[in-house]
Amino acid sequence: MKILLTNDDGIHAPGLFALHEALKSHHDLHIVAPEAEMSAVGHAITLVDPIRVKTVHKNGDFFGYAVSGTPADCVKIAVQEILEPPPDIILSGINWGNNVGVNILYSGTVSAATEGVFLGIPSAAISIGIQKKPDFSFAARFSRQVIRILMESGLKDGTALNVNIPPVSPEMISGVCLARQGTSRFEERFERRRDPRGNVYYWLSGETFIENGNPDNDSAALKQNKITITPIHYDLTAEGELSRLKAARVLDKLGDIS
Amino acid sequence: MKILLTNDDGIHAPGLFALHEALKSHHDLHIVAPEAEMSAVGHAITLVDPIRVKTVHKNGDFFGYAVSGTPADCVKIAVQEILEPPPDIILSGINWGNNVGVNILYSGTVSAATEGVFLGIPSAAISIGIQKKPDFSFAARFSRQVIRILMESGLKDGTALNVNIPPVSPEMISGVCLARQGTSRFEERFERRRDPRGNVYYWLSGETFIENGNPDNDSAALKQNKITITPIHYDLTAEGELSRLKAARVLDKLGDIS
Numbered sequence: 261m262k263i264l265l266t267n268d269d270g271i272h273a274p275g276l277f278a279l280h281e282a283l284k285s286h287h288d289l290h291i292v293a294p295e296a297e298m299s300a301v302g303h304a305i306t307l308v309d310p311i312r313v314k315t316v317h318k319n320g321d322f323f324g325y326a327v328s329g330t331p332a333d334c335v336k337i338a339v340q341e342i343l344e345p346p347p348d349i350i351l352s353g354i355n356w357g358n359n360v361g362v363n364i365l366y367s368g369t370v371s372a373a374t375e376g377v378f379l380g381i382p383s384a385a386i387s388i389g390i391q392k393k394p395d396f397s398f399a400a401r402f403s404r405q406v407i408r409i410l411m412e413s414g415l416k417d418g419t420a421l422n423v424n425i426p427p428v429s430p431e432m433i434s435g436v437c438l439a440r441q442g443t444s445r446f447e448e449r450f451e452r453r454r455d456p457r458g459n460v461y462y463w464l465s466g467e468t469f470i471e472n473g474n475p476d477n478d479s480a481a482l483k484q485n486k487i488t489i490t491p492i493h494y495d496l497t498a499e500g501e502l503s504r505l506k507a508a509r510v511l512d513k514l515g516d517i518s
Numbered sequence: 519m520k521i522l523l524t525n526d527d528g529i530h531a532p533g534l535f536a537l538h539e540a541l542k543s544h545h546d547l548h549i550v551a552p553e554a555e556m557s558a559v560g561h562a563i564t565l566v567d568p569i570r571v572k573t574v575h576k577n578g579d580f581f582g583y584a585v586s587g588t589p590a591d592c593v594k595i596a597v598q599e600i601l602e603p604p605p606d607i608i609l610s611g612i613n614w615g616n617n618v619g620v621n622i623l624y625s626g627t628v629s630a631a632t633e634g635v636f637l638g639i640p641s642a643a644i645s646i647g648i649q650k651k652p653d654f655s656f657a658a659r660f661s662r663q664v665i666r667i668l669m670e671s672g673l674k675d676g677t678a679l680n681v682n683i684p685p686v687s688p689e690m691i692s693g694v695c696l697a698r699q700g701t702s703r704f705e706e707r708f709e710r711r712r713d714p715r716g717n718v719y720y721w722l723s724g725e726t727f728i729e730n731g732n733p734d735n736d737s738a739a740l741k742q743n744k745i746t747i748t749p750i751h752y753d754l755t756a757e758g759e760l761s762r763l764k765a766a767r768v769l770d771k772l773g774d775i776s
Contacts, residue, residue: 297566299566300564302559302560302563302590303624304624305558305560306722307557307558307722308555311719312717312718312720313719313720332624336708336722337720340708341710341720366561366562366590405772409772413763418701422754436769436772437769438769440755450594450599452599460570461568461569461571462569462571463569464565487775491755491760491763492756493754493756493759495698496750496751498751499698501674501749502749505671505749510670510696511696513670514666517660517745
């Protein structure tokens with residue numbers, strides 16, 4: 261299988277390397293990943309700056325292409341310029357930190373998978389929860405199962421998979437489940453400081469995780485040490501509210517619009 | 519009404535100024551917007567850099583706060599640090615260029631509204647199609663109707679409005695409709711160049727708009743010169759595929775995961 265690997269932690273991140281090591285003997289792998297860390301870039305793309313592409317070697321061997329852009333840029337340029345024919349599958353990760361709840365909107369890892377399905381290619385994002393000592397080996401092995409699901413489950417066009425591995429050792433994992441994106445989110449604070457010239461600046465900080473306890477949600481299942489797989493799409497239409505607003509004829513109440 | 523105005527074209531953009539002019543006599547307006555243009559930043563937030571906030575004056579009067587960050591950063595810092603109590607409503611725009619179809623995922627304008635509803639505040643993004651000569655006056659007046667819908671329609675928590683005005687003169691507008699986010703998208707090309715030192719770089723360019731003709735979609739309605747209003751949410755769960763994968767018991771077919 262021809263597989264594009266990318267991420268948002270940058271081409272030198274250990275999670276990407278672990279994915280590469282776990283898959284290289286069975287697949288034709290191609291790495292196109294951001295040159296620098298691109299966490300929390302969401303689905304940004306680079307319009308106003310030129311994009312540079314450099315080759316990266318590891319231990320003397322060609323490893324992949326480093327792109328001066330976002331994860332979505334990497335997927336676009338890999339599919340349109342670097343790989344011909346396009347890959348059969350795109351895997352994004354392994355991200356250091358789970359991507360669940362509302363926070364998936366901020367995630368560069370997830371946006372790479374979404375960009376992949378925009379382009380018609382089966383895609384998944386894979387993330388592991390933060391532990392004291394990073395160990396990507398289990399998650400990297402599990403990526404083989406993710407490939408299997410991508411190939412065999414007949415996912416509808418436009419649907420990507422968002423996969424999360426709980427931050428526990430493999431023997432603690434209690435199963436794999438299909439989960440809904442929950443509404444858990446971080447509540448941030450800003451820390452106000454003054455620079456040496458007396459000017460005020462802020463750091464986004466002090467995140468508190470606001471849990472939503474619904475048991476079929478991604479974050480709740482993760483807390484039970486389950487691997488979660490969430491099929492996601494890019495249609496943001498709030499269907500229920502669309503129907504309700506139509507039935508309530510809210511537009512009839514508008515005044516003169518001229 | 520206490521209203522936060524923001525955008526992704528930057529605090530000096532004419533669309534933001536037009537919104538301010540149209541609403542200032544009836545509302546308590548607060549502007550917190552990016553210092554620089556932030557188009558196509560998606561739902562990016564600034565984690566690794568400090569955020570600076572500067573006051574901006576226009577014609578000698580205080581106009582608003584310019585933030586060295588993304589539209590989502592502006593909403594966060596406005597609500598958490600600058601405005602106390604928080605605003606009743608958030609309006610993002612008026613963006614120069616419609617935000618429809620798949621492209622809303624890339625939109626900083628839309629992400630500001632989504633961030634607003636994350637924080638529990640009724641929010642809308644307003645965009646106008648690109649015309650030869652920018653004229654924001656009609657769109658700015660229409661924002662009063664958008665405020666009315668936000669206040670009176672009882673939108674469910676977590677639902678924002680994505681409003682698009684067609685790029686025609688007001689007398690050509692054929693109505694207002696509730697529309698679904700379509701699947702229209704830009705198909706991009708990369709333009710390969712060499713810098714004076716012989717290094718290769720790329721520009722994202724040559725966008726072709728791929729239309730999806732479904733008549734209840736945003737882009738199709740806009741082409742009929744209708745103003746479109748799309749209720750959007752941040753739940754990316756592909757519900758249909760989630761149910762189908764559960765029914766098909768795809769996880770039962772996984773091998774040993776240890």
